Amino acid sequence: MRTPVSDPLRVGPYRIVGRLGSGGMGWVYLGRSASGRALAVKVVRPELASDPQFRSRFAREVEAARAVSGAFTAAVVDADTEGEPPWLATLYVAGPSLAEAVRTDGPLAEAEVRRLGAGLVEALQAIHAVGVVHRDLKPANVLLAEDGPRVIDFGISLFGGSSSITTVGTVMGTPPFMSPEQFKGELVGPPSDVFSLGAVLAFAATGNAPFGSGTGVLYRVLHDLPSLESVPAGLRRLVERCLAKNPADRPTTAALLDELATEAAPVPVWPPPTIAENIQSRKDDLATRNHSRGSVASVPSCLLLHAQALLDAGLTDRMVAEAVGRG
The missing domain is CATH 3.30.200.20 (Phosphorylase Kinase; domain 1)
Incomplete structure (x- = not known):
């Protein structure tokens, strides 16, 4: 390697x-x-x-x-x-992450957030059905495909609420999207993923995590109300219930799916236009790579990848430019 x-x-x-x-x-x-x-x-x-x-x-x-x-x-x-x-x-999956899509094109419309939410709820149902708790549902782990979202990265998942992955007292996850019980190092179950879902939907609708980020996020998740003023009124109550401090007060995935299905009318077009353009761009790039005779990416992609690799290694912009020029 x-x-x-x-x-x-x-x-x-x-x-x-x-x-x-x-x-x-x-x-x-x-x-x-x-x-x-x-x-x-x-x-x-x-x-x-x-x-x-x-x-x-x-x-x-x-x-x-x-x-x-x-x-x-x-x-x-x-x-x-x-x-x-x-x-x-x-x-x-030929699609951007939710984090990338919102960063590039801004928050999704309410109907699009509902469609996204229904897909994520179905994903959580499939995950929970086999006794798995994801524990790191966040915008970067949601890919936006042509027919709906895909949940990825089971790196800190656990089975059946057991402590086989990490012991009680160990805190793992992404702070702005972690549940209170995760911060406390307690054993977690499906309601923890529902909390993260609420934070992800708030991010999709506003571009911001409901408890912010950086210093103080732990305190805010444990003690403060989420900042949901910018969440569309039709979604605010649903998101608020997902973000309840007590796991027992959060809705089940079945209840969430019923609510999203009955209130999401008319069914929005998916994917949203800007995301559809992103997906098509990725498909075009994939097709270009398919027709390349070499064993690696096409020349432009190779140069970009090489530049990124050099930057990852800590080299200066000037050194990168010289190396790519020689390449």
Whole structure:
């Protein structure tokens, strides 16, 4: 496996044709199977792969993701949790994350948020049906596909409310979208995901997390009312109930789906126009890569990926420009 400055040509049996993103856990690449199927291949950073506890957590992520099926999750195709480094391959979803869509084009309209919410509720029902609690539902983990949202990244999920993933007292998640019980290090169940859902819907409607972010978010989640003044009136009560401090006071996913279905009339067009353009752009890029004769991405994409890799390595803009120019 190459270093991040030089992306891999293959991961397992899959040919790598470009980088989709990177984060603290590792890198996500666009890969191709022998038959040409597009896949998202997540590769763990070497320093994390050397940690037995993290490797065990990654294996449980694969287990949780494989257990979940449904129209609104990204299906696991293959994985090697014992590899050097470990990796996971899922079906590629040609769409932006909710975080990216809102950052680029602004909040969604009320009818679009309702359609998004119904899809996310169905995803949570599929997740909870096999005894899994996601625990990290957030805008970056919601991909917007042509036929609805996809929930991804089961990295800190747990089964059946057990403590097999992390022990009581351990706090894991993304603070602006975490439930009070997560902050307290308590065992969590499906109502915790409902709380996160409420925060995600508020973000989709306003562009902001309902308890803010940064310093003080823990206190606000535990003690303050959410900031929902900018949430459309027709959605505000539903979101408010999801964000109840007491898990027992939050609605069930079945009740949420009934409410979203009965009140979301007329059914909005999905995807929204700007997201549809984004999806088509990704499809066009995928088609370009398909027709490339080389084993890696087309030249423009290669240069962009190489520049990003150099920046990830901490090099200066001038050094990046020189390296890309030579490339």
